[in-house]
Amino acid sequence: MSAARTAAPVLRRGRTGTRVKAAVLVVLALAAGVAGLVAGPAVTTADVAEVFAGGGDPLARHIVLNLRLPRALVALTAGACLALAGLVLQSALRNPLAGPEVTGVTPGAVLGAVTATGLGLAGWQSPTAVVVAACLGGCAGAGLLWLLAGRERGDPEQTAVHGVLVSAVLTGATAVVLLIAPGELGSVVQWLVGSTEGRVWRHWELLWPWALCWGAAAWLLAGPLTLLRCGDEQAAALGLDIGRARAAALACAVALTAGAVSAVGALGFVGLLVPHVALAVFGADLRATLPGAALLGAVVVGGADAGAQLLSRALAQALDADRLTVPVGALTTCAGAALLLIVARRRADLR
Amino acid sequence: MDHREPGAVVAEGLRFGYPGREVLRGVDLRIGAGELVALVGLNGCGKSTFLRLAAGLLRPDAGRVLLDGEEVARLSRRGAARRVALLHQSAPPVPGLTVRQLVRQGRYAARGPLGMLRDGDDAVSARALADAGVADWAGRPVDALSGGERQRVRLAMALAQDTRILLLDEPTTYLDLRHQLEVLQTVVRLRAERGLTVVMVVHDLNHAARFADRIVALRDGRVAADGKPAAIVTPALLAEVLGVEGRVAPDERGGWPVCYPDHPLGVASHLRNENHIH
Numbered sequence A: 001m002s003a004a005r006t007a008a009p010v011l012r013r014g015r016t017g018t019r020v021k022a023a024v025l026v027v028l029a030l031a032a033g034v035a036g037l038v039a040g041p042a043v044t045t046a047d048v049a050e051v052f053a054g055g056g057d058p059l060a061r062h063i064v065l066n067l068r069l070p071r072a073l074v075a076l077t078a079g080a081c082l083a084l085a086g087l088v089l090q091s092a093l094r095n096p097l098a099g100p101e102v103t104g105v106t107p108g109a110v111l112g113a114v115t116a117t118g119l120g121l122a123g124w125q126s127p128t129a130v131v132v133a134a135c136l137g138g139c140a141g142a143g144l145l146w147l148l149a150g151r152e153r154g155d156p157e158q159t160a161v162h163g164v165l166v167s168a169v170l171t172g173a174t175a176v177v178l179l180i181a182p183g184e185l186g187s188v189v190q191w192l193v194g195s196t197e198g199r200v201w202r203h204w205e206l207l208w209p210w211a212l213c214w215g216a217a218a219w220l221l222a223g224p225l226t227l228l229r230c231g232d233e234q235a236a237a238l239g240l241d242i243g244r245a246r247a248a249a250l251a252c253a254v255a256l257t258a259g260a261v262s263a264v265g266a267l268g269f270v271g272l273l274v275p276h277v278a279l280a281v282f283g284a285d286l287r288a289t290l291p292g293a294a295l296l297g298a299v300v301v302g303g304a305d306a307g308a309q310l311l312s313r314a315l316a317q318a319l320d321a322d323r324l325t326v327p328v329g330a331l332t333t334c335a336g337a338a339l340l341l342i343v344a345r346r347r348a349d350l351r
Numbered sequence B: 001m002d003h004r005e006p007g008a009v010v011a012e013g014l015r016f017g018y019p020g021r022e023v024l025r026g027v028d029l030r031i032g033a034g035e036l037v038a039l040v041g042l043n044g045c046g047k048s049t050f051l052r053l054a055a056g057l058l059r060p061d062a063g064r065v066l067l068d069g070e071e072v073a074r075l076s077r078r079g080a081a082r083r084v085a086l087l088h089q090s091a092p093p094v095p096g097l098t099v100r101q102l103v104r105q106g107r108y109a110a111r112g113p114l115g116m117l118r119d120g121d122d123a124v125s126a127r128a129l130a131d132a133g134v135a136d137w138a139g140r141p142v143d144a145l146s147g148g149e150r151q152r153v154r155l156a157m158a159l160a161q162d163t164r165i166l167l168l169d170e171p172t173t174y175l176d177l178r179h180q181l182e183v184l185q186t187v188v189r190l191r192a193e194r195g196l197t198v199v200m201v202v203h204d205l206n207h208a209a210r211f212a213d214r215i216v217a218l219r220d221g222r223v224a225a226d227g228k229p230a231a232i233v234t235p236a237l238l239a240e241v242l243g244v245e246g247r248v249a250p251d252e253r254g255g256w257p258v259c260y261p262d263h264p265l266g267v268a269s270h271l272r273n274e275n276h277i278h
Helices: A007-038 A045-052 A058-092 A105-118 A127-154 A156-180 A185-193 A201-220 A222-229 A232-237 A242-264 A270-282 A286-319 A328-350 B047-054 B077-083 B099-111 B123-131 B147-160 B177-194 B205-211 B235-242
Strands: B009-018 B021-031 B036-040 B062-067 B084-087 B165-169 B197-201 B214-219 B222-227 B244-250 B257-264
Touching (some): A007 A058, A007 A286, A045 A058, A058 A201, A058 A222, A058 A286, A105 A127, A105 A156, A105 A185, A105 A242, A127 A201, A127 A242, A185 A328, A201 A286, A222 A232, A222 A242, A222 A286, A222 B099, A232 A242, A270 A328, A286 A328, B009 B047, B021 B047, B021 B222, B036 B177, B036 B205, B047 B084, B047 B165, B077 B099, B084 B147, B099 B123, B099 B147, B123 B147, B123 B177, B147 B165, B147 B177, B165 B177, B177 B197, B177 B205, B205 B257, B214 B235, B222 B235, B235 B244, B235 B257
Parallel strands (some): B036 B197, B084 B165, B165 B197
Antiparallel strands (some): B009 B062, B244 B257
């Protein structure tokens, strides 16, 4: 406490600290990306290095440059989007439990994409249509929550309850659609859990401009979001048009989630938990924490992608299976659930 | 009194109600620049509602509030926040924000949404921190402060809005006596130094009588009494506005009226605890 007496040096130290943390995360994100490139089967680390040096045989070149590289990039970007969306939602709704998956956005996006696929309007051959359908579905899910929550919108607990309800309904609707029009059930189910399998350059080309645009929008909302975290009355008295600010934040979160979900499916817990870690690491100044959360999300999903590939390889060897893939979503959900338990226990202890 | 002068607050025929409950039933009030006015009255008499209307956070059903001669309901949210700062009775905690970061939020209206992205050493925030006496804690997290300290930080945030008009909604509620006096004396000092117009809701009539230039008592959504403390703080005011029977005597040293509330009106005499009355 006595160190905090002299405020200016503390703040300056805080800023350098932020830079160091951000640099560490950038390195980690790069490491996660590289790990994603070398973790899969059939191509060794040496082969990957050779490909990037400009050599390698045609098959290795194809696998690394056309399959693994876009996959790793999509995983990193989608992770960043999900984490950003989660932090924006949690700030705008002043609800630590708000995450893309409990606010109707993710299940809505899943329903949108599954419906479009079921109706034959979109398929894995046409990523553009899937992205559009998922985005529309995400907006519809968020809109449904908005309508249901009614007057209690500002109330964090009520919003969480309604969010869980909306999510349950939309998930049920998705199941119904899948029963009526199973389509390519295998790929759809993998997508429900969240997977980075088979992502190609087309996905990346669609994802990055979207992510960049909405990520920048999220960062520009840092000021209003900080005010929303202070409570509606306070924010309004300080000059914020809370209705408009919240609508802008929600639009931003919906767009980011829909982009991520349409690229990699419904990855569990990333959008819910990464913001908490980001706030703990970077503090409450959202100008630093929003980019920090994006980096953390990239590290988490990029790392999970690499981990899933390693796990698939190990399992395939152990079980002597020909081809076995563990979806990334399975990994993030398990890790996320464990982390949530730890956090809940710790908070209970603090009380 | 010139009602267009900067810092003047004028309410004209102000009416406001929630469905099924009328809160303000026609309030006319002229508060000059630089006045320190205490609003008193029973719970639910419309004091806080008046402040919210004056800050432009609620729209009146009828009548209007003029700040510096401009109707507050016609101002944009940001335009209103540049003219008037309102300190709410309480605010939800914001985990992780430091004192400096919270006080900086007061600059939102002045700098605009993108201005929040610049950091810079904002002289106005620094002055607000110093004026509220919280500069020493600037780097500390707000959650780590006591209730009284937090209230002064929130006062600093309101000061950072750098407005001529400051509205305080029960600034001393939840505070111990020492912190109550600290906050009120800070307000009095700032009023003198900055020439602020201050309208504050206070529950303690003795605080109102001691620190305010003028007391406005509300009852059932109307102004029941309005004047200098020495003129209007009387047993009649205690009875009619606050619903208590009591005595009033001038303070030995300061001369301001001091109330001694004895018991609530309308309570049968055998229920009164006469031991406390000598």
